[in-house]
Amino acid sequence: QVQLVESGGGVVQPGKSLRLSCAASGFTFSLYTMHWVRQAPGKGLEWVAVIASDGSNENYSDSVKGRFTISRDNSKNTLFLQLNSLGAADTAVYHCATNYDTNGFDAFDIWGQGTTVTVSS
Amino acid sequence: EIVMTQSPATLSVSPGERATLSCRASQSINSHLAWYQQKPGQAPRLLIYGASIRATGIPARFSGSGSGTEFTLTIGIVQSEDFAVYYCQHYNNWPPITFGQGTRLEIK
Numbered sequence: 001q002v003q004l005v006e007s008g009g010g011v012v013q014p015g016k017s018l019r020l021s022c023a024a025s026g027f028t029f030s031l032y033t034m035h036w037v038r039q040a041p042g043k044g045l046e047w048v049a050v051i052a053s054d055g056s057n058e059n060y061s062d063s064v065k066g067r068f069t070i071s072r073d074n075s076k077n078t079l080f081l082q083l084n085s086l087g088a089a090d091t092a093v094y095h096c097a098t099n100y101d102t103n104g105f106d107a108f109d110i111w112g113q114g115t116t117v118t119v120s121s
Numbered sequence: 122e123i124v125m126t127q128s129p130a131t132l133s134v135s136p137g138e139r140a141t142l143s144c145r146a147s148q149s150i151n152s153h154l155a156w157y158q159q160k161p162g163q164a165p166r167l168l169i170y171g172a173s174i175r176a177t178g179i180p181a182r183f184s185g186s187g188s189g190t191e192f193t194l195t196i197g198i199v200q201s202e203d204f205a206v207y208y209c210q211h212y213n214n215w216p217p218i219t220f221g222q223g224t225r226l227e228i229k
Binding site: 035044045046047050059060061062095101102103105106107108109111112113114 | 176
């Protein structure tokens, strides 16, 4: 079935880096724009970044621009998020998501279960 | 950036009652609005997109309406499994995509 599975989260010290992965299966990954969305503990949803299906274009929220980098490897059906210069405000569950069956609308009908990033000294 | 504002923050209803949740956009987003349901420890689940189109597998008791800046999610007859947090999200002229702060639907 259509599935996204994140990995790579953990506890990291302030200022350090982490790389998250999102493995896709059950659909033709290379055809779909992919997003990262995060949720801080007890808070709402925050869109983080997007990458085009062929990796040719990417965009970021202002809160992560210049520190995070989204990328993908279509040969391995995998999405990545490189997190640099981490701070306490980056502590969150990070989900990858895509619009798989929404007639082209940018609403996310496929989500991964999330991977937890905790920034703490 | 388009700001999405949801009301109320918490809505208390009894099972079998009707629930109406609101979402307002700071500027017109046409019908580029989605609604999600999230239960504790789970990823969000898409309910509605295009302001009024039910996503695959979503029960008919969930309906969406509105356009421009004012939107509504209605749960016709609330079931026990519907108690959760609901978020609206716009996808008009992005980035950035933004979400509302959420409405918690709780048992009265």
